[in-house]
Amino acid sequence: MKRFAALFHALDAANGSRHKQQALLAYLAAAPAEDAATACWLLAGGRPLRPVAAPVMRAAAQTAADLPDWLFDECYERVGDLAETIALLLPAPAPGDDLGLRRMLVGHIMPLRELSRDDQAAGLRALWRQIDGDSMLVVNKLITGAFRVGLSRQGVVRALASHSALAPERISQRLTGLLASRQPPGADDWYGLTAAGDDGDTDALPCPFFLAHPLTGEPAPRLGPAGDWLAEWKWDGMRGQLVRRGGVSHLWSRGGELVSDRFPELLAMAAMLPPELRIDGEIIVWPADAERPLPFNVLQRRINLKQVGRKLLAEAPACFVAYDLLGIDGEDLRRQPLASRRQRLEALLATCEDPRLRLSEAIASDDWNALVEAREAARSRGAEGLMLKRRDSAYGEGRSRSQARGDWWKWKLSPMSVDAVLVHALRGHGRRAGLFTDYGFALWDRPVSRPDAALVGFAKAYSGLDDAEIRRIDSFIRRNTVERFGPVRTVRPELVMEIGFDAVAPSRRHKSGLAVRFPRILRIRDDKRADQANTLAELRALMPAEPG
Amino acid sequence: MRRSDQLPIELRPAGLYCPAGDFYVDPWRPVERAVITHAHADHARSGHVHYLCAAAAADVMRARLGDIRLQTLDYGEPLVVGRARVSLHPAGHVLGSAQVSIEIDGHRTVLSGDYKLQADPTCAPFEPQRCDLFVTESTFGLPIYRWPDSATVIDQIRNWWHDNAAAGRASLVFVYAFGKAQRLLASLADGPGPVVCHGAVEALNRVYRAGGVTLPPTRAVDDGIDRAALQRALVLAPPSAAGSPWLKRFAPYADAFASGWMQVRGQRRRRALDRGFVLSDHADWPALLQAIDATGAETLRVTHGHVAVMVRWLHEQGLDAGAFETAYGEQPGGDG
Numbered sequence: 001m002k003r004f005a006a007l008f009h010a011l012d013a014a015n016g017s018r019h020k021q022q023a024l025l026a027y028l029a030a031a032p033a034e035d036a037a038t039a040c041w042l043l044a045g046g047r048p049l050r051p052v053a054a055p056v057m058r059a060a061a062q063t064a065a066d067l068p069d070w071l072f073d074e075c076y077e078r079v080g081d082l083a084e085t086i087a088l089l090l091p092a093p094a095p096g097d098d099l100g101l102r103r104m105l106v107g108h109i110m111p112l113r114e115l116s117r118d119d120q121a122a123g124l125r126a127l128w129r130q131i132d133g134d135s136m137l138v139v140n141k142l143i144t145g146a147f148r149v150g151l152s153r154q155g156v157v158r159a160l161a162s163h164s165a166l167a168p169e170r171i172s173q174r175l176t177g178l179l180a181s182r183q184p185p186g187a188d189d190w191y192g193l194t195a196a197g198d199d200g201d202t203d204a205l206p207c208p209f210f211l212a213h214p215l216t217g218e219p220a221p222r223l224g225p226a227g228d229w230l231a232e233w234k235w236d237g238m239r240g241q242l243v244r245r246g247g248v249s250h251l252w253s254r255g256g257e258l259v260s261d262r263f264p265e266l267l268a269m270a271a272m273l274p275p276e277l278r279i280d281g282e283i284i285v286w287p288a289d290a291e292r293p294l295p296f297n298v299l300q301r302r303i304n305l306k307q308v309g310r311k312l313l314a315e316a317p318a319c320f321v322a323y324d325l326l327g328i329d330g331e332d333l334r335r336q337p338l339a340s341r342r343q344r345l346e347a348l349l350a351t352c353e354d355p356r357l358r359l360s361e362a363i364a365s366d367d368w369n370a371l372v373e374a375r376e377a378a379r380s381r382g383a384e385g386l387m388l389k390r391r392d393s394a395y396g397e398g399r400s401r402s403q404a405r406g407d408w409w410k411w412k413l414s415p416m417s418v419d420a421v422l423v424h425a426l427r428g429h430g431r432r433a434g435l436f437t438d439y440g441f442a443l444w445d446r447p448v449s450r451p452d453a454a455l456v457g458f459a460k461a462y463s464g465l466d467d468a469e470i471r472r473i474d475s476f477i478r479r480n481t482v483e484r485f486g487p488v489r490t491v492r493p494e495l496v497m498e499i500g501f502d503a504v505a506p507s508r509r510h511k512s513g514l515a516v517r518f519p520r521i522l523r524i525r526d527d528k529r530a531d532q533a534n535t536l537a538e539l540r541a542l543m544p545a546e547p548g
Numbered sequence: 549m550r551r552s553d554q555l556p557i558e559l560r561p562a563g564l565y566c567p568a569g570d571f572y573v574d575p576w577r578p579v580e581r582a583v584i585t586h587a588h589a590d591h592a593r594s595g596h597v598h599y600l601c602a603a604a605a606a607d608v609m610r611a612r613l614g615d616i617r618l619q620t621l622d623y624g625e626p627l628v629v630g631r632a633r634v635s636l637h638p639a640g641h642v643l644g645s646a647q648v649s650i651e652i653d654g655h656r657t658v659l660s661g662d663y664k665l666q667a668d669p670t671c672a673p674f675e676p677q678r679c680d681l682f683v684t685e686s687t688f689g690l691p692i693y694r695w696p697d698s699a700t701v702i703d704q705i706r707n708w709w710h711d712n713a714a715a716g717r718a719s720l721v722f723v724y725a726f727g728k729a730q731r732l733l734a735s736l737a738d739g740p741g742p743v744v745c746h747g748a749v750e751a752l753n754r755v756y757r758a759g760g761v762t763l764p765p766t767r768a769v770d771d772g773i774d775r776a777a778l779q780r781a782l783v784l785a786p787p788s789a790a791g792s793p794w795l796k797r798f799a800p801y802a803d804a805f806a807s808g809w810m811q812v813r814g815q816r817r818r819r820a821l822d823r824g825f826v827l828s829d830h831a832d833w834p835a836l837l838q839a840i841d842a843t844g845a846e847t848l849r850v851t852h853g854h855v856a857v858m859v860r861w862l863h864e865q866g867l868d869a870g871a872f873e874t875a876y877g878e879q880p881g882g883d884g
């Protein structure tokens with residue numbers, strides 16, 4: 001237990017995801033298999049059934065601490081957390097044997113659930129007498145269930161992937177199996193979680209997403225005849241891949257995160273589809289009777305919540321807009337031309353009448369003028385612009401190397417935008433005095449895969465957020481300040497925002513070598529990590545091509 | 549037994565007043581005669597006509613309040629003031645801190661000022677005084693405040709300093725410039741790098757050294773310390789330096805706060821610091837109870853801190869307990 005308690009305190013003290021990763025990796029390397037498995041399960045959100053009700057625990061603690069009611073309440077009020085209050089109040093125990101995490105959980109904490117209330121109280125007091133001071137807080141938090149350490153499920157996946165040298169997607173899928181259980185995983189589960197090789201019949205990893213290049217300037221004559229292209233709306237949602245394997249559905253994000261749990265209605269919808277299937281599409285919030293989807297910030301509420309309540313499901317119903325059929329009945333269609341994949345997708349969806357699954361509309365594209373007009377109308381349809389996909393193209397991997405021969409283009413409406421990392425902050429004035437409202441943003445100076453990649457400031461922006469968002473960012477800045485220069489704070493580069501602007505031009509005055517016009521914050525990208533922000537080269541690519 | 553309205557100490561707008569001797573103890577408004585328990589700003593204010601404090605506090609008092617009319621007493625040395633016999637006794641809080649004893653017709657009152665029972669190499673240890681009325685502070689008067697052994701905390705700080713130095717970053721500790729800083733210094737000799745003090749801390753270091761307290765060598769930033777040394781340095785700065793350009797030169801650094809308030813996780817997290825070390829110059833809950841018990845006093849009055857909690861607790865123990873609403877600092881911003 002001591003080792004896990006030390007991990008908990010290290011994660012609690014660590015600022016920044018890199019330090020948290022290091023702490024978890026060190027723990028995984030040192031802990032016995034069953035404890036490593038249980039630790040990952042807990043950190044990723046796994047919980048046993050609550051062993052003891054809070055009032056029972058509170059009463060037992062009050063007796064053990066030998067304090068009157070009112071004084072216990074004063075303490076609780078001051079601390080604000082029952083588990084911590086108890087840890088602070090109980091007399092320092094004489095440390096007994098140091099049980100491992102899993103044995104503590106399975107052998108001592110979970111069995112409390114089966115006892116009568118009186119026996120629970122006695123059991124708790126016995127437990128408190130034998131754990132050391134550092135473990136006390138963690139054990140209490142495991143009992144109350146209020147166990148949070150600021151490490152996301154994806155953070156656990158990343159550490160596991162790095163520990164086992166496996167793809168994060170594979171880890172994510174395996175972890176999902178473990179998290180479905182209320183029983184802490186054991187040593188066998190650990191070997192299963194980190195074993196090399198694929199998962200045979202149950203393997204349902206996403207294939208790499210094909211990505212589009214941003215199109216700037218006019219498509220004609222560069223892209224040839226308009227008839228060569230399939231034009232679709234570019235939705236402002238979350239790119240996803242729906243994978244069905246052996247009749248089981250998995251919903252993956254483009255970042256390789258398994259998001260099935262967050263969209264139960266999409267899983268229910270998918271159950272009607274063929275058992276072996278792979279569809280590329282976009283997850284957006286789109287009520288059945290609405291003409292257009294709801295804006296991204298509504299979807300963001302769904303993305304941020306691990307558990308979706310009935311109310312949110314009704315207010316923000318998700319829909320999967322199908323772009324492309326990548327595989328069906330065990331057949332991989334990715335090498336086939338888009339036009340034939342599209343035909344089979346249409347045929348498949350024609351049999352399925354469910355508002356939670358929509359076919360991405362093909363926009364008539366006989367000539368470029370019609371498409372220019374369609375693009376202008378995109379905003380009124382709740383779209384960001386158009387996607388242009390070459391009808392005879394195969395489904396590639398990632399962003400195709402050569403822009404000149406690009407098969408997929410995103411032809412967004414201006415403003416142009418990039419995803420940038422918040423690096424500086426300054427306090428505002430007037431109504432927002434005291435809050436951090438003015439921000440500096442940075443982009444990567446080279447591909448993030450390079451070890452020497454660094455963030456370079458490129459724009460300051462202050463408008464575009466509502467009060468609640470500003471308060472949230474303000475608290476993030478307070479918690480993540482690394483340095484202070486007079487009024488300016490340097491912030492841990494973790495938060496990504498989409499920055500819109502009207503134009504980009506070369507500039508000698510800017511360290512980035514580029515100046516953007518009227519930069520503004522379009523939205524907070526909680527779904528992106530700093531290493532998924534854009535590069536300066538990508539910003540430069542938004543400039544109109546040089547003449548000649 | 550005396551009735552409460554006949555206590556030898558009463559609360560007046562300017563502070564706690566002793567009618568028999570016509571003087572105040574730690575008054576917060578200017579008065580004719582002030583007995584000062586210790587030189588923290590909320591207890592020792594400027595503007596009084598005559599000051600009386602412990603001899604060991606004289607230098608700090610002058611350093612903080614300038615050229616005041618100051619009379620001093622050695623610990624235990626009596627002085628008759630009107631009908632009262634006054635003496636000062638070590639409180640263990642900071643250099644020169646004292647409990648004030650007031651004897652009138654065989655009845656003894658002791659005002660604690662701020663105090664702690666933990667060992668502190670920079671000041672005389674707390675000496676319990678038998679008395680009839682004990683006026684105690686209650687800054688940390690809740691059972692959640694139970695200090696870890698100070699040697700353990702010093703080890704934590706030392707280990708953290710070593711880890712930071714090995715990682716090439718300075719170790720910045722926010723501490724109260726008077727008292728806590730010198731206590732840390734005296735306990736942290738021979739670390740992996742130099743100890744650099746903010747000007748506010750160094751000013752007090754000089755007073756301590758002049759008063760015969762041994763402190764390890766410290767450096768000021770303008771000493772021209774080279775960068776490599778700075779990255780192994782322990783930097784002591786007052787909390788008011790947070791956010792100031794003075795800190796810029798130490799980057800990269802890890803930061804921490806050493807205070808009793810760091811006992812509660814929420815307090816640690818709210819400050820967005822890398823670490824919180826639980827080290828206080830005040831008595832924790834068990835020490836408060838121990839000190840109160842050792843006085844044998846049947847009448848207790850509680851000042852700044854968790855007054856209501858302490859009063860109710862003592863009352864339930866069958867003691868005559870009440871409150872004095874003082875104006876001394878008591879919130880997490882105060883000295884902890």
Ligand SMILES: [Zn+2]
Pocket residue numbers: 586588591641662883
């Ligand atoms: Zn004080």
Ligand SMILES: [Zn+2]
Pocket residue numbers: 590591661662685852876877
């Ligand atoms: Zn005080």
